[in-house]
Amino acid sequence: MLFVKMHGLGNDYVYVDCTKENLENPSKIARRISDRHFGVGSDGLILIKPSDTADFTMEMYNADGSRGEMCGNGIRCVGKFVYDQGLTEKTELQVETLAGIKELKLFVEQGQVQSVRVDMGAPVLRAADVPVISQKEQVIDEPIHAGNAVYRMTCVSMGNPHAVVFVENVMDLNLEELGPQFEGNPCFPNRVNTEFIQVLDENRIRMRVWERGSGETFACGTGACAAVVASVLNGFTKDRVTVELLGGCLEIEWDRKRDTVFMTGPASTVFHGEIDVTKLEE
Numbered sequence: 001m002l003f004v005k006m007h008g009l010g011n012d013y014v015y016v017d018c019t020k021e022n023l024e025n026p027s028k029i030a031r032r033i034s035d036r037h038f039g040v041g042s043d044g045l046i047l048i049k050p051s052d053t054a055d056f057t058m059e060m061y062n063a064d065g066s067r068g069e070m071c072g073n074g075i076r077c078v079g080k081f082v083y084d085q086g087l088t089e090k091t092e093l094q095v096e097t098l099a100g101i102k103e104l105k106l107f108v109e110q111g112q113v114q115s116v117r118v119d120m121g122a123p124v125l126r127a128a129d130v131p132v133i134s135q136k137e138q139v140i141d142e143p144i145h146a147g148n149a150v151y152r153m154t155c156v157s158m159g160n161p162h163a164v165v166f167v168e169n170v171m172d173l174n175l176e177e178l179g180p181q182f183e184g185n186p187c188f189p190n191r192v193n194t195e196f197i198q199v200l201d202e203n204r205i206r207m208r209v210w211e212r213g214s215g216e217t218f219a220c221g222t223g224a225c226a227a228v229v230a231s232v233l234n235g236f237t238k239d240r241v242t243v244e245l246l247g248g249c250l251e252i253e254w255d256r257k258r259d260t261v262f263m264t265g266p267a268s269t270v271f272h273g274e275i276d277v278t279k280l281e282e
């Protein structure tokens with residue numbers, strides 16, 4: 001199987017062109033190929049497929065083989081993949097996802113995509129649609145017990161579920177311990193991606209993330225969007241925010257009039273490879 005290793009701010013996936021032929025058992029391949037010792041090493045697997053309603057389809061799997069509805073860093077790399085590989089000459093394109101069709105604008109320099117702006121769609125706040133089990137219609141600044149502490153969380157779906165938690169200093173957190181307490185909390189029927197946020201000023205936040213199905217990652221595009229929506233709703237920032245992640249910065253804007261969130265950031269290719277997936281052990 002031919003693949004391209006790409007990342008968005010260090011949130012790295014293995015990308016496979018499935019526009020001409022399908023891949024058997026992508027969930028099992030995602031688990032095996034993501035292993036950073038016995039596989040290629042990645043946060044998951046992303047397939048680029050044809051679409052009847054858009055230019056392409058993005059199919060995303062986490063490192064544990066579970067399917068994600070949407071992937072912000074991933075969709076920027078899909079835009080780069082299809083342009084750089086000559087699958088399209090368009091610099092404005094649509095990509096179908098389980099979270100609906102997303103509009104991409106590709107920024108090209110010397111014939112290659114360097115960064116991408118994505119219309120990530122409207123944030124979803126209704127608790128039942130995140131989903132999160134709560135007595136409240138929306139979960140904004142509500143308590144949750146994790147480990148031996150109580151945190152305040154705001155829940156947002158960007159097509160995939162997010163719990164946003166504000167803390168004094170994100171670097172003080174033990175995410176290996178804290179992350180799974182949120183991810184597996186019974187109030188999240190489909191598990192959850194959790195963003196831990198330190199507000200720097202009204203236009204800048206610092207973020208670490210424990211992703212559903214992948215653990216701590218260097219960046220999370222949908223998570224950065226959810227974090228900005230939560231920061232605005234809690235009165236901590238304005239609508240346009242620079243999000244500082246371990247892997248670098250994303251520019252996020254919640255256009256309140258159109259009720260849609262824009263994400264702009266880089267997309268990078270690391271290497272092209274080939275692997276015999278039948279030889280990958282679990």
Ligand SMILES: N[C@H](CCC[C@H](N)C(=O)O)C(=O)O
Pocket residue numbers: 011062067068069070071072073074160161193211212213214217219220221222223
């Ligand atoms: N890293 C991705 C998010 C993956 C979300 C996935 N972990 C899920 O199960 O929702 C991003 O850049 O948006």
